[in-house]
Amino acid sequence: MLTPDFKGKMDHALDILKTALPDVFNHNLETVRELYGNVLPGADYDGLLQLLQKFKAQQPALPTKSGIMLGLGETREQVEGTLRDLRAHDVIMINMGQYVRPLPYHHPVIRYWTPEEFQELQTFGMSLGFAYVASGPMLRCSYHADRMAAAAGYVTLDTLKKAQRSLPHPAQAGKGP
16 A cells, blocks of 8 residues: 555544555655655655554554655765665665656656666665665666565465465365366
């Protein structure tokens, strides 16, 4: 589930989410702290980290995920700081992809990160204890969250449905082929 910031009504939103739990709770941080005011005016970096952490505290068996875009003007040190912040707030999966300017009035691309740099950040993220890190220039923020969760060892609703489909129908149980 890709979630919004809930306009500051985090506790109410988390109460609603308890009634229909997602396989993966995802909120994309989008960028580093230092660029928030410029790239995401009105968004609250620390509040979004708290949202991810509160959900994980309420639902410790469910994976939490976030995503960030690179190329908005961030430094390597800032990206590493953001990864540390996410881990400190109990996020266990992260994906990083190259920002691509959708329209001329959107934020410009400041630089293109190399595939090698994305690989280095993936290695760094894994060293911080993320269960899964997807990092590459062509990745988007919602990149295969279900596959990431399965690879990280989490059982998702989709996995359970597939397993259930492979079982014999109850009316056929115990009958020969």
